Amino acid sequence: xxxxxxxxxxxxxxxxxxxxxxxxxxxxxxxxxxxxxxxxxxxxxxxxxxxxxxxxxxxxxxxxxxxxxxxxxxxxxxxxxxxxxxxxxxxxxxxxxxxxxxxxxxxxxxxxxxxxxxxxxxxxxxxxxxxxxxxxxxxxxxxxxxxxxxxxxxxxxxxxxxxxxxxxxxxxxxxxxxxxxxxxxxxxxxxxxxxxxxxxxxxxxxxxxxxxxxxxxxxxxxxxxxxxxxxxxxxxxxxxxxxxxxxxxxxxxxxxxxxxxxxxxxxxxxxxxxxxxxxxxxxxxxxxxxxxxxxxxxxxxxxxxxxxxxxxxxxxxxxxxxxxxxxxxxxxxxxxxxxxxxxxxxxxxxxxxxxxxxxxxxxxxxxxxxxxxxxxxxxxxxxxxxxxxxxxxxxxxxxxxxxxxxxxxxxxxxxxxxxxxxxxxxxxx
Amino acid sequence: xxxxxxxxxxxxxxxxxxxxxxxxxxxxxxxxxxxxxxxxxxxxxxxxxxxxxxxxxxxxxxxxxxxxxxxxxxxxxxxxxxxxxxxxxxxxxxxxxxxxxxxxxxxxxxxxxxxxxxxxxxxxxxxxxxxxxxxxxxxxxxxxxxxxxxxxxxxxxxxxxx
Numbered sequence: 001x002x003x004x005x006x007x008x009x010x011x012x013x014x015x016x017x018x019x020x021x022x023x024x025x026x027x028x029x030x031x032x033x034x035x036x037x038x039x040x041x042x043x044x045x046x047x048x049x050x051x052x053x054x055x056x057x058x059x060x061x062x063x064x065x066x067x068x069x070x071x072x073x074x075x076x077x078x079x080x081x082x083x084x085x086x087x088x089x090x091x092x093x094x095x096x097x098x099x100x101x102x103x104x105x106x107x108x109x110x111x112x113x114x115x116x117x118x119x120x121x122x123x124x125x126x127x128x129x130x131x132x133x134x135x136x137x138x139x140x141x142x143x144x145x146x147x148x149x150x151x152x153x154x155x156x157x158x159x160x161x162x163x164x165x166x167x168x169x170x171x172x173x174x175x176x177x178x179x180x181x182x183x184x185x186x187x188x189x190x191x192x193x194x195x196x197x198x199x200x201x202x203x204x205x206x207x208x209x210x211x212x213x214x215x216x217x218x219x220x221x222x223x224x225x226x227x228x229x230x231x232x233x234x235x236x237x238x239x240x241x242x243x244x245x246x247x248x249x250x251x252x253x254x255x256x257x258x259x260x261x262x263x264x265x266x267x268x269x270x271x272x273x274x275x276x277x278x279x280x281x282x283x284x285x286x287x288x289x290x291x292x293x294x295x296x297x298x299x300x301x302x303x304x305x306x307x308x309x310x311x312x313x314x315x316x317x318x319x320x321x322x323x324x325x326x327x328x329x330x331x332x333x334x335x336x337x338x339x340x341x342x343x344x345x346x347x348x349x350x351x352x353x354x355x356x357x358x359x360x361x362x363x364x365x366x367x368x369x370x371x372x373x374x375x376x377x378x379x380x381x382x383x384x385x386x387x388x389x390x391x392x393x394x395x396x397x398x399x400x401x402x403x404x405x406x407x408x409x410x411x412x413x414x415x416x417x418x419x420x421x422x423x424x425x426x427x428x429x
Numbered sequence: 430x431x432x433x434x435x436x437x438x439x440x441x442x443x444x445x446x447x448x449x450x451x452x453x454x455x456x457x458x459x460x461x462x463x464x465x466x467x468x469x470x471x472x473x474x475x476x477x478x479x480x481x482x483x484x485x486x487x488x489x490x491x492x493x494x495x496x497x498x499x500x501x502x503x504x505x506x507x508x509x510x511x512x513x514x515x516x517x518x519x520x521x522x523x524x525x526x527x528x529x530x531x532x533x534x535x536x537x538x539x540x541x542x543x544x545x546x547x548x549x550x551x552x553x554x555x556x557x558x559x560x561x562x563x564x565x566x567x568x569x570x571x572x573x574x575x576x577x578x579x580x581x582x583x584x585x586x587x588x589x590x591x
Contacts, residue, residue, distance in 0.1 A: 079502070121496070122496035122497050125496070126493070126497075126503075126509075129493070208508070209505065209508050211504065212503065212504055212507075212508040213502050213504055213505075217499075217501045218499070389493075392492040392493040392496055393492070393493055
């Protein structure tokens with residue numbers, strides 16, 4: 001079965017994965033080039049890619065939410081909230097760390113994680129600086145919280161959008177099933193940080209002078225803020241209510257983005273600049289590569305392999321959870337999940353699981369990939385954004401310093417996720 | 430009108446420093462003279478970079494301020510720690526740590542109009558004048574160019590505001 005087409009497709013996939021892990025070639029360039037190469041080589045036709053493999057539900061949802069998040073982000077409301085937290089905690093370091101982490105987790109459940117980090121990260125550094133603390137602990141905590149918070153909803157993290165689209169899971173399904181374990185994971189993760197870094201968390205004797213900043217300066221555009229929050233509220237309501245009427249989440253998000261653009265005075269060019277084109281093009285390329293893997297039969301082979309590991313549904317869920325945890329941590333969550341979804345679907349089909357029996361598998365995959373992204377610095381896009389921010393501080397975060405905190409925190413969180421899967425879906429059935 | 434060129438208007442007795450000079454000594458130059466920038470050269474006079482007044486002022490601020498699109502919310506900057514000011518005072522910083530390694534360069538034959546265009550477009554504090562081998566010949570600033578263009582109006586009765 002290893003003919004030329006399969007070997008070429010595997011080589012392209014290896015190229016993309018190596019680009020991500022070594023950071024020698026930009027991953028968008030690698031994925032897009034790889035996808036185009038497979039089309040030119042005739043492994044997959046452009047038409048097949050367009051009609052069968054490119055997931056426009058996910059692309060639409062990503063674009064819609066990027067525009068909505070970008071426009072809301074510009075109103076300054078998030079910086080306002082973060083600075084208000086600094087004021088209310090009066091700069092008590094441990095309390096502030098918890099407050100900012102929780103706010104980040106909640107925000108990242110509704111916005112993409114990178115946007116969240118770019119909004120809250122600088123405020124965290126500002127606060128740490130005023131307290132004469134090193135900012136890296138704040139930055140790492142916020143990153144872990146952003147990835148964990150993103151797990152809780154359909155729109156919180158791109159892997160969930162992909163899973164939702166592939167498995168037909170709605171916003172409501174995610175909140176009910178991945179929401180609780182993501183709250184637990186946040187508690188465990190923060191608990192771990194406090195125990196592991198208790199010495200650094202001791203008060204420095206400095207406090208934040210609450211007169212030294214004025215967070216209300218951030219709320220300069222009240223009309224846009226009001227409209228944005230109303231639209232966000234309607235979009236979230238739409239996510240919950242409309243799937244029953246056959247309206248997809250992408251449609252809801254795109255309508256929301258359309259409305260916000262229509263009522264905003266800025267030029268379309270500026271509003272559309274919130275769309276992260278590198279991520280969109282990364283997905284376009286990777287969908288083609290995944291399509292080629294499917295077409296040459298490799299997805300089915302690996303799917304059968306996973307299905308053959310264990311006939312026990314609980315063990316199968318845990319295999320998926322832990323494989324995706326390490327896959328996300330070491331290959332990075334987006335390149336890994338895009339390929340892992342069709343493999344999981346093939347394994348589910350091979351095991352003959354109905355939609356109800358398959359649901360825990362999808363939740364295990366979501367928890368595995370989203371929280372697995374916490375394990376290493378390359379685990380998710382948000383971690384890399386945090387590294388870029390930390391380069392503006394006296395102590396930039398590197399692979400090793402991140403790994404020492406992030407990896408054990410991830411392992412603990414995934415033990416909790418495993419227990420959740422067992423208790424919620426298997427122990428009492 | 431023949432176009433006026435840099436060679437006739439540049440300043441040639443330039444205060445320079447070496448890459449290994451202590452930054453504190455460079456900072457002292459800004460305190461004791463009105464220069465806007467100090468070219469960093471080697472023993473042969475080859476240009477490596479330039480340290481401008483704004484370079485240096487930016488350097489003593491916490492670097493993360495660049496991450497904020499808006500710094501209006503900070504009411505009192507004195508609560509911020511400026512890591513680099515401490516390092517500067519402790520003589521931990523050298524000229525090469527701060528210098529802009531890609532200074533804007535012009536040749537003696539560059540026209541003043543082009544210099545004016547470069548200054549308004551990129552807003553550098555100074556333009557370094559170098560020869561083909563990269564050796565520093567002088568510097569030229571907005572002040573020199575303004576004098577060249579508007580010098581003829583001097584004494585022609587500009588009324589100072591009351």
